[in-house]
Amino acid sequence: MNSFHFAAGHLRYLLIFDSKGAEPAASLRNSLINEGAEFKELYAGSGRDLKWISEEISSQKNGTCLYAALETGLLEKLETAAVCAGYLPEEIQFIPSGSRRRIFCAHCHHISITDCENPPVQCSSCGRYLKVSGSRSGYWQAYLAVDREAF
Amino acid sequence: MISAVIKEVICETATVKRFRIGDIKGRPLVKFTPGAHLVTEIGSSKKWVRPYSIVRYTRDGSYEIAVLKTERSRGGSRYWHEKVRKGDGLKISLPRNGMKPSFSARHHVFLAAGIGITPIIGMARWCKERGIGFELHYTARTKAQCAFYSHLKTNFPGQCHFYFTRETAAERLTPELLYQYRTGTAVYICGPPAFNHQYKAAALAAGFPDRAVYTEMFVPPSSEGRKPFVFSTSHGSYRAGAEENFLDLLLEKGFQIPYSCRSGQCGTCEISVKGGEVDHRDQFLTAEEKMEGRMLPCVSRGKSITFPLIIEL
Known part of the structure; x- marks a missing residue:
């Protein structure tokens, strides 16, 4: 933690x-x-x-x-x-x-709710598999996530 | 600059006059965010360029400003009081905001001293129209010298607190006031430099985050200790006398530099410095920005004639 x-x-x-x-x-x-x-x-x-x-x-x-x-x-x-x-x-x-997170997809800007403990998580809108960063947006109240292939 | 005309002159107190300014062709002027100011340019032989807060936007689309005639006037306020009449032409800038209401605060505290009330009136009205909590603490020497007293008392009856320092049984505004507020309170301070500095320091000491403390003043910093200096540009080298204003000098030399407040508050006239020592006198740039070689020539200048200020324009 x-x-x-x-x-x-x-x-x-x-x-x-x-x-x-x-x-x-x-x-x-x-x-x-x-x-x-x-x-x-x-x-x-x-x-x-x-x-x-x-x-x-x-x-x-x-x-x-x-x-x-x-x-x-x-x-x-x-x-x-x-x-x-x-x-x-x-x-x-x-x-x-807890493992519940709001995830902001940097590609389609959709916010997914995930309970997945281990990355990657899948964006519920565009279907991309995302790597979740430690950066949290207060505005979106969500963690920024980027396509895992981008790394 | 927009061509405008004086539509009305109203005596607010013995030392404060209110001027209604309209578009020269009668079109409504643009609306603005409360707390905005205008740069005005008026005069026939000599042009007086001064920033003034907009007190009110009238129904016919005009702006109202209020001008205090000061004993230490450098000429501008005296000109406005003694020469300006209904029907006179002038130039005005678009409204600009050095100060504006915080959109995240849940309560607003306005502290005004003397003519510093002018940007506050519009912001108080903004709060009232939206049902947002606010209070106004306004200090003046006497009730007779308190500009907009009746207007404030009538329009914001429960929110105004007046402090008349020269009246018998005078009640004084003190910085201790600032220790009582809850999180989410924004404070706006507008008055003479000493008042602004004292209350800004008190607000920070009382726990207000820096971003929740707003100040504005149109009085340039003291000219004490100013020295002659030399500056060079790609066009050549020039010498500035101890009494000369750096921005005026650059404009005189033909450099096109935008400007607004002329008191080191707004950052509009920022220029880039490539060498030499700067005597920073503004309240706008951060220490980091000054280190990066940025300066505001409306109040800041070079330090000496030995090490020329090299500026990029």
């Missing part, structure tokens, strides 16, 4: 994670403690719905950096809530857990 990058210079940090995101959350927690940063943690375990998380993120004061390590479906909803709350891309870091 990926790890968070500590973004210095924010006044406070909000960390939201579920059981699968506990590992990157723990690593970030150590960094925040070492840096003496002001932070708040929210555990989004079972029974915690999106409304509760949305309220938390939108009630934060200016200068808050948002980190979330959650199951993909919930994370996508949280991303929408964060954008509505006015967070800028540089104030957000997300780590999705």
